[in-house]
Amino acid sequence: MKVVVFFGGISNERDISIKSGLAVATALAELGHYVLLVDPALGSKGFYDSIHEASTKVPSLSQLDRKIYTPKMYIEAIHNDRLDDFEIAFPVLHGKFGEDGLIQSLLELRGLPYTGSGVKASALGIDKNTSKILFSSVGITTPRWSVFKKNDIGNFEIYEDIRNEFNGKIVVKPNDEGSTIGVSIIEGGNLDDINKAFEIAGEYSDTIIVEEYIEGQEITVGILGDEPLPVIEIIPKSGFYDFEHKYEKGKTEFVCPAELPEDVSAFTQTLALNAFNILGCKGFARADFRLSEDYQPFLLEINTIPGFTEHSLVPKAAKSIGIEFPELCQRIIDLALNKE
Secondary structure (H helix, E strand, C coil), X not given: CEEEXXXXXXXXXXXXXXXXXXXXXXXHHHCCCEXXXXXXXXXXXXEECCHHHHHHHCCCHHHCCCCCCCCHHHHHHHCCHHHCCCCEEEECCCCXXXXXXXXXXXXXXXXXXXXXXXXXXXXXXXXXHHHHHHHHHCCCCCCCEEEEEHHHCCCHHHHHHHHHHHCCCEEEEECCCCXXXXXXXXXXXXXXXXXXXXXXXXXXXXXXXEEECCCXXXXXXXXXXXXXXXXXEEEECCCCCCHHHHHCCCCEEEECCCCCCHHHHHHHHHHHHHHHHHHCCCCEEEEEEEEECCCCEEEEEEEXXXXXXXXXXXXXXXXXXXXXXXXXXHHHHHHHCCCC
């Protein structure tokens, strides 16, 4: 089968997407597929015929001039005649311009089947406020939250209202970013700290979420097809599970399956699958939770294209039940082509 793997892109998660794309391409090549790697950030210049070429030539986020390489380049890449005889696309573009429905809409216009969730589910999944409204509408517990705009930055009256409303530890984050980019945890209600957190979140989004912090454990549940994978507990060595702890080796411990009461794990898996379905997700995704000290799971968000190297959370959960990484990639393709 001829498979095009879209990786890289122009989001702040570009470097993670490059690693995911190379891992997926390697696995698919091992299975005997012909794989073309495409970095849509580079337009028609972003085509790599070999994994070695991609791994040595693709520019990192710091090397990418985003004044030149804009979302318009995605149209150039997907319109390219070289994709005419490809049977399926496997996007592993994390964050904006990839996980938000943009690449999916272009692939649909081109008529090229692709893995994972469609346009609507992708757009809903990356929009934390909208997805939390949907989760709440079907009884899925999510941390209490409020929504603010970028132009609220510097309004200390609003910060006082936040302090009075939440009266405790809070999370401030961009509405539509992933990988904990732009996230701050504020303890004590200091107004200058809240202002700084708003400034950081406002660098990445026009909409800012303030959310109640849930004391307890960090857990996650991957979904493959219509089945939840084993629960994973995430234990940062220090601080919280931020970008550094996600991607620097040795910063975090992962327990899979999580050492939880069986009924708590089963309930959390059910919630993850319900959230996957209410957004209309397809193929695979990952649901992230905080588990309170009395074992109440609070759903934070759905990731429709989660990190996807062999050591990422969804592949780690799949491996714990005997699904090796190449087989996982094949299953995701089969799901997209309605073969299982």
